[in-house]
Each structure stands twice: as structure tokens, then as C-alpha cells.
Amino acid sequence: MASSSIARVLSRQIHISARRHALTKFSMPAMSPTMTEGGIASWKKAEGETFAAGDVLLEIETDKATIDVEAQEDGILAKIIAPDGSKNVAVGSPIAIMAEEGDDLSGATQLASEPSAAPPSPPKMESTPEPPKAEEAPKLTPSQAKPELAKGERIFASPIAKKIALERGIPLAQVKGTGPEGRIIREDIEKYQPPATAASAVAATSSAPAASLPEYTDTPVTNMRRVIGSRLTQSKQELPHYYLTVQINMDKTMKLREVFNKTLGEKDKAAKLSVNDFILKAVACALNDVPEANSAWLGEVIRQYKKADISVAVATPTGLITPIVKDVGSKGLATISSEAKALAKKARDGKLAPQEYQGGTFTVSNLGMYDIEHFTAIINPPQSCILAVGTTKPTIVPAPEEERGFKTVNMMKVTLSSDHRTVDGAVGARWMTAFKGYLENPLTFML
Secondary structure, eight states, X not given: OHHHHHHHHHHHHHHHXXXXXXXXXXXXXXSSTTOOEEEEEEESSOTTOEEOTTOEEEEEEOSSOEEEEEOSSOEEEEEESSOTTOOSEETTOEEEEEEOTTOOGGXXXXXXXXXXXXXXXXXGGGGSOOOHHHHTSOOOOGGGOOOOOOTTOOOOBOHHHHXXXXXXXXXXXXXXXXXXXXXXXXXXXXXXXOOHHHHHHHHHHHTXXXXXXXXXXXXXXXXXXXXXXXXXXXXXXXXXXXXXEEEEEOHHHHHHHHHHHHHHHHHOTTOOOOHHHHHHHHHHXXXXXXXXXXXXXOSSOEEEOSSOOEEEOEEETTEEEOOEETTGGGSOHHHHHHHHHHHHXXXXXXXXXXXGTSOOSEEEEEOGGXXXXXXXXXXXXXXXXXXXXXXXXXXXXXXXTSSXXXXXXXXXXXXXXXXXXXXXXXXXXXXXXXXXXHHHSGGGGGO
């Protein structure tokens, strides 16, 4: 009897000891495969507050939206490391200390101050052994900066070096490469310092009278805006864009829209089809006719999709985002309209879930509502195409059958941007012909 009591006491002590050390670091989660950093919009639990599985712990700002993070199990928020408003928090970095019921929370502050066990950061990677040639290379100083290359001369650099240089605004032509055959590597970008001449120029500029500068306001760059800038710059530099433009007679589409809206209005006054709904449907039908345009460049393969998941560009206060209307070809105009409106509202409210904006096989960007007649859009990689849609406006066209010899029709101008690696010019032209045919004869949607 005594031995069993002792065993129970010992088991309780072991349990308590283990619980005291059950404090764990909660790291910034990756809310999407491409996410590398994020921000803390707000914590929904206070320090010391308990939570249950399914409770929202915090809101995380990604490059596309603000996403709720739910607890996977019961626990206590012992300590907040990254407070509300924290920006550029790397994925995997500790943002809080979590505990379980009965844990000793006194050690949370000490645990929060301890170095993270996460993988070493890029600067620490400098200690990784390099080939002798790289190790013997002296550290770059302002006086050792490489003279700028002649215009048109090719620069050899690793992909990660290009990415970091783009983000930091470092001209690769002025960086001395220490990799094989003078290739610019990550360490060269990390060690780069501007030439002394550039520094003196900045100093001279800063010493100029403040009165000579116009008034201005600096707006901090958000994660979303930074990623948009980086990806669009990369797309424009690396993808071989070409453009095809056609004018489309929208008379029949406008008349059919008017008839449909009148019928829908009798059932639901809030229901109303937009011209963009017809455009999305025509895009899906044309992709079915010319599937080569519904593709993606993946390096070693060209992936051709069987369904049209169309990304629709939506302007939000923090930047552009492209929610996806899935499998448009299988849906009717009313369904397309309701889903597109719901996604656009969630996008403007910053409430899109990752699966609602990640992926997509083709993008549509429509500026017609701003009375823009014509523009070209930048492809959203790895997609192959994006369609830029202008406004519909009355236009005089020749009409020999008319007594006056001309007539007025509603014309819309659209431009297709295509990646020449996946969509040849003839393929793009075939797609545009099919797209134009569906909008000029919209009853074919029903066939």
C-alpha cells in the first residue's frame, strides 16, 4: 500500500517537472508555399489568456491578405514576442511562447529571450566552407567595388543573388563576383558596399538646402506592395512578353445582358450581370477551344490545364490581388457573377483565404469601368496569359448596307499579353479569334 502511494507521488512529481518545461516557442507560420515573411496585424488573445482548439489566436498579414490563425489544441498564450503591428517577420521566427494548463509561466520571458533554434539566417551562412577561390577573395570595400560593366555586357549571377540585389536596389554591374569564373553569389551581395563616389554624392545631396526640396510624404512599403513590386519586375524582365490587340463589337452582348438583367431583376432585385461576367465566360470557352493558352511554364515542363480557373484582378487599398473564380467553363453567368462579386468584396476587406487567390490558370484585368480604352498588362507567372480589357464605347464603323454608309456600334478593345515560351503568336491569335467570336455571338455560350 505504501509502495503504491510512493509511486503515485513520484509519478505526479515527474508529471509536474515535465509540465514546467512544456513551454514552447510558436513560430511565424507559412500561410502559402511562396510566403517568406509576414506581419502581425493583431493578437486576439492576451498574455496569460487561455484558448481552446479552433479559437483565433492572431491575424497575420501576408503579401495578399490578412488571415486568421486558429489554435490546433488547447493552451495558454504565455508570452507575446512579436507584438501587434510587427512587420517583415520571417517564416519560422518565434512570435510567441505557448504553454499548457498547469505549466509554470515564470520562465516564458527567459525562453523568449533565448536564441531561436530555427535554421541559421543568411548572414550566418557565410561560415559555410566555400571553394578555395571564394575563401581567398578579400572582403569588398568601397574602394574595391567593381567598375560598372559596359552596356549590353552579360552579368553572371546566381538566382538568389539576383533576388536579393533586386530587393535591396543593388546594381549587379557594380558587384565583384567571387564565385566560379567570377559569378556573383549571395555572399557578394551581402558584403556589397556602395562606392565612395556614390556615398559622397549622397552626402552632397543631403547637404543641399532643405528649402530646395518640395513637400512630400513617405508611406512605408507594405509586405503586399513589396511582393507585388518584386514579382512584377521579375515577370517583366524574365518573361518574353508579346501583345495582341483586337476590337470587339459588343452590341449583341449588351442586348443579351439587358434581357438577362430584366429577367433576373424580377426574381432578385440585387442580382445583376456585368459585362465582366460575360468576358469571364467567353475567356473560359475560348480556353476550351485553344487549350494551349491555358498553360504554365514550369521550367522543365509546360503544364496544360484542363479547367479554366480564372484570376480576376481586384484593386484594394493595399495593392492588387487576383482572387480566382474556379472552373468557369462549367458555370452559368449568374453563378459566375455571384462568385466574382463575393470574392471581390473579400479581397477589398482583406479576408481572402490562401486557396482563394493562389493558383489560377489565366488572368483578366478590366479597367473599362475607369473609361480606359486600351492598356497592356504584365503576366502573372507561372501563367502564360493575361487579358487587358478596356471600356466599351460607341464607335462609327463602315456599313455599306446602310443608307449613310456607316453606323454606330459599341466597340471594346482588348489586349492579350502572352509568354512566348508557351504560347506562340499563331496560338495567341487563334485564342483571340475564338474569344472575339463568343462575345460577338454570345448565344453560343448556351450551346
